[in-house]
Amino acid sequence: MNTIIIAGVGGQGVLTASDLLSDVLLDAGYSVKKSEVHGMSQRGGDVIATIKYGDEVFSPLPAIKNTDYIIAFEKLEGLRNINFLKDGGAMIVNDFVWEPLPVASGAVEYPEDVEDNLRKYSSDLTLIPATDIATELGNIRTTNVLLVGVLASKMDIDKEIWINVIKRKVPPKSIDLNLTAFEKGYCFKT
Amino acid sequence: MKRELLSGNEAIARGAYEAGITFASAYPGTPSTEILENVVRYKEDIHCQWGSNEKTAFEEAMGATFTGARVLVAMKHVGLNVAADPLFSSSYLGAEGGFIIVSADDPGMHSSQNEQDNRNYAIAAKIPVLEPSDSQEAKDFVVEGIKISEKFNTPVMLRSSTRVSHSRSAVETGERETPPEIHYEKDFQKTMLLPVIARKKHIIVEERQKKIKEFSDTFKYNYIVEGKTRIGIIASGIAFQNGREVFKDDWFLKVAMPYPFPEELYKKFAEKVDKIYVLEENDPIMENFARLITPDKEIIGKDFFPLTGEMTEDVILETLGKKDLTPEFDINSIPKRPPSLCPGCPHTATFHNLNLQKVTVTGDIGCYTLGGLPPLNAMDTTIDMGASITAMLGMEKSMEKAGKKLKQAAVIGDSTFFHSGITGLLDLIYNGSKGTVIILDNSITAMTGHQDNPGTGKTLMGDDAPVVDILKLVKDGLGIEHSFEIDGYDVKGIRALLREELKREKLSVIVVKRVCALLFKKPNWSPTIVDPEKCIKCNLCLKLGCPAITSKDDKAFIVSSLCTGCSVCIQVCPHDAMHHSDEDGMHIKDTSLVDFFKGGK
Numbered sequence: 001m002n003t004i005i006i007a008g009v010g011g012q013g014v015l016t017a018s019d020l021l022s023d024v025l026l027d028a029g030y031s032v033k034k035s036e037v038h039g040m041s042q043r044g045g046d047v048i049a050t051i052k053y054g055d056e057v058f059s060p061l062p063a064i065k066n067t068d069y070i071i072a073f074e075k076l077e078g079l080r081n082i083n084f085l086k087d088g089g090a091m092i093v094n095d096f097v098w099e100p101l102p103v104a105s106g107a108v109e110y111p112e113d114v115e116d117n118l119r120k121y122s123s124d125l126t127l128i129p130a131t132d133i134a135t136e137l138g139n140i141r142t143t144n145v146l147l148v149g150v151l152a153s154k155m156d157i158d159k160e161i162w163i164n165v166i167k168r169k170v171p172p173k174s175i176d177l178n179l180t181a182f183e184k185g186y187c188f189k190t
Numbered sequence: 191m192k193r194e195l196l197s198g199n200e201a202i203a204r205g206a207y208e209a210g211i212t213f214a215s216a217y218p219g220t221p222s223t224e225i226l227e228n229v230v231r232y233k234e235d236i237h238c239q240w241g242s243n244e245k246t247a248f249e250e251a252m253g254a255t256f257t258g259a260r261v262l263v264a265m266k267h268v269g270l271n272v273a274a275d276p277l278f279s280s281s282y283l284g285a286e287g288g289f290i291i292v293s294a295d296d297p298g299m300h301s302s303q304n305e306q307d308n309r310n311y312a313i314a315a316k317i318p319v320l321e322p323s324d325s326q327e328a329k330d331f332v333v334e335g336i337k338i339s340e341k342f343n344t345p346v347m348l349r350s351s352t353r354v355s356h357s358r359s360a361v362e363t364g365e366r367e368t369p370p371e372i373h374y375e376k377d378f379q380k381t382m383l384l385p386v387i388a389r390k391k392h393i394i395v396e397e398r399q400k401k402i403k404e405f406s407d408t409f410k411y412n413y414i415v416e417g418k419t420r421i422g423i424i425a426s427g428i429a430f431q432n433g434r435e436v437f438k439d440d441w442f443l444k445v446a447m448p449y450p451f452p453e454e455l456y457k458k459f460a461e462k463v464d465k466i467y468v469l470e471e472n473d474p475i476m477e478n479f480a481r482l483i484t485p486d487k488e489i490i491g492k493d494f495f496p497l498t499g500e501m502t503e504d505v506i507l508e509t510l511g512k513k514d515l516t517p518e519f520d521i522n523s524i525p526k527r528p529p530s531l532c533p534g535c536p537h538t539a540t541f542h543n544l545n546l547q548k549v550t551v552t553g554d555i556g557c558y559t560l561g562g563l564p565p566l567n568a569m570d571t572t573i574d575m576g577a578s579i580t581a582m583l584g585m586e587k588s589m590e591k592a593g594k595k596l597k598q599a600a601v602i603g604d605s606t607f608f609h610s611g612i613t614g615l616l617d618l619i620y621n622g623s624k625g626t627v628i629i630l631d632n633s634i635t636a637m638t639g640h641q642d643n644p645g646t647g648k649t650l651m652g653d654d655a656p657v658v659d660i661l662k663l664v665k666d667g668l669g670i671e672h673s674f675e676i677d678g679y680d681v682k683g684i685r686a687l688l689r690e691e692l693k694r695e696k697l698s699v700i701v702v703k704r705v706c707a708l709l710f711k712k713p714n715w716s717p718t719i720v721d722p723e724k725c726i727k728c729n730l731c732l733k734l735g736c737p738a739i740t741s742k743d744d745k746a747f748i749v750s751s752l753c754t755g756c757s758v759c760i761q762v763c764p765h766d767a768m769h770h771s772d773e774d775g776m777h778i779k780d781t782s783l784v785d786f787f788k789g790g791k
């Protein structure tokens with residue numbers, strides 16, 4: 001049984017990415033359970049979705065130090081969830097800063113050592129400027145598919161499955177753009 | 191048969207369809223909201239509607255049961271407090287066509303003011319309760335619940351929880367059962383709860399409970415999972431799934447119906463084991479039944495596991511001393527990311543003014559509760575839905591009696607006002623309040639994800655509805671002379687009006703009207719910008735808490751991709767440092783109340 005966490009800020013497309021991911025895992029033949037956080041988090045708070053998969057899954061919730069992959073759409077959100085990561089688990093972080101309100105309003109500082117801590121507490125860290133690359137590609141909304149691409153390159157699931165699910169899930173107009181974004185993530189080298 | 195990954199709430203909706211339900215009602219509330227939003231997919235077969243509150247929704251469902259319909263009513267746990275009156279009556283009245291009451295509890299309080307365990311209500315009202323542990327069960331238990339309801343002529347509670355409602359797992363869907371024929375013949379012995387009738391009904395209820403108790407022993411969803419040890423686990427709901435991650439070789443008594451508790455089945459289970467752990471979220475309900483049945487057995491329950499919060503795998507392991515949860519990295523050392531009012535939120539200017547004028551604000555429940563957090567800090571109390579108005583009256587009268595006075599206002603949203611603010615306002619009129627009631631009318635139930643209400647002009651099924659005009663209601667209807675309407679973006683206007691009304695020795699109502707900023711479809715607003723030459727970094731705009739405003743190089747700075755051009759900060763800046771980047775561009779403030787894109791659900 002394996003666990004994936006997707007973390008980010010409300011509005012960044014965390015839930016869309018987690019839907020895509022659970023479809024891929026289902027198509028790959030796994031049992032899948034997914035949990036989401038709703039409610040207050042939709043007003044710019046932090047959001048996390050957890051996907052568990054394997055032959056048989058019971059709890060849909062993550063456990064501390066028992067998560068195989070974490071994708072973070074924002075650096076601070078990566079760090080916020082780092083205690084869930086297994087020893088040797090993979091951490092994929094968007095090199096992107098979205099200041100939380102207490103930082104933006106000047107009450108506290110955005111910590112300078114986020115990256116150091118990410119490195120310190122994860123042995124397999126991929127830091128990728130996904131938002132920048134997606135913006136260059138022409139649509140910032142493809143950030144999530146790009147990050148999913150990085151995850152795909154680390155998982156042992158046939159690439160065709162990923163591509164088929166993307167084709168099925170995204171609006172027809174933006175299939176090509178999303179596939180390009182996926183490929184960018186899939187081939188990313190630090 | 192089809193297999194789909196459904197959320198618990200989607201599965202409950204699917205269950206309503208398959209069970210042959212023809213009437214469903216609810217008042218939105220996290221984590222229950224999506225149930226009715228999904229039932230509406232079957233609106234050809236199921237009439238569905240939002241009530242103004244949980245009590246009205248519940249009673250409407252009861253009305254439908256009088257016509258023989260199979261019905262479902264859904265609400266969050268605290269919503270059942272509002273509907274507790276009809277709940278108790280419904281137990282006596284029974285349900286010919288099958289009646290499911292969904293209570294979505296919130297262990298861990300992800301978005302609620304308390305952590306009450308609504309299985310207690312089922313026990314108090316003497317109705318059976320079913321607790322699904324995943325989406326498949328959520329769907330099946332609606333179908334099974336309807337059968338139980340019809341067999342024993344009782345409403346059935348379905349207790350979901352945040353984790354069941356908001357997690358997705360595979361569901362095998364089936365066909366819809368044929369609903370019973372709708373009919374009505376007058377028989378007041380059946381439908382009127384006069385004392386003389388209710389006395390007879392109570393006897394029937396007690397007899398019924400005995401029969402359901404026997405049924406619980408044979409109910410196929412209460413079952414024993416054989417183990418290899420002498421340790422047994424009693425578990426229900428999501429705690430069952432979490433527990434199976436931990437106790438891999440032990441016996442399980444999986445309980446779908448914690449009340450009436452399957453006594454004989456439990457006895458069989460108890461014989462097989464020497465030590466029993468009880469895994470249930472919130473209160474020790476099954477534990478107490480088990481203790482009564484086998485007083486000499488070693489039962490480990492809430493004296494050991496926490497009464498508060500969720501019963502996750504980690505909590506179980508830590509309580510057992512099998513896992514150390516001391517974090518490697520201290521996440522309290524990094525800034526939190528609290529939710530906040532949106533950029534362009536129509537409530538910001540009101541809270542900004544309330545804060546500046548140092549008003550004591552009795553608050554209410556909605557997005558605007560966030561106005562109580564820093565930097566707006568403009569709320570003193572929240573109790574429950576509608577309490578802003580009534581709590582203000584209590585404070586006012588108590589102070590008055592002592593010869594003292596507070597500068598006070600009550601703040602309530604449109605949906606909450608319809609829910610249970612109107613009755614409180616009657617109390618204010620009747621008892622001669624001199625307070626100020628501020629009704630934040632954003633023309634939607636925003637917090638729970640934008641549901642329609644009596645002020646929006648649309649029903650849940652997408653039909654047009656009359657729009658209740660709040661100003662007319664309070665001024666012409668209730669006769670409150672000093673009733674006003676003002677634009678939510680008019681910072682100075684709100685300031686002046688507040689100053690005036692807070693001074694006035696008479697009751698006044700201010701309807702702050704402006705559509706929720708999120709109701710516009712993919713906006714391309716032209717943003718406000720800061721002139722760094724003029725900005726002296728007084729930080730006044732930062733105190734608005736608008737997520738678009740931050741600082742850069744020691745000057746205020748607006749993140750243009752987030753800004754809606756609402757102009758609130760422009761009006762707040764005393765140094766004229768802010769202006770629209772494009773005066774002729776699209777600004778949210780220039781939209782009228784009619785031409786916004788609504789709902790679309």
Ligand code: SF4
Pocket residue numbers: 043530531532533534535536537557558632636637706707708
């Ligand atoms: S959803 Fe609407 S009402 Fe709620 S905070 Fe955002 S703009 Fe304000």
Ligand code: SF4
Pocket residue numbers: 533534717718734736737738739748752753754755756757758759760
């Ligand atoms: S105009 Fe000012 S207050 Fe309004 S959304 Fe833009 S930055 Fe925020």
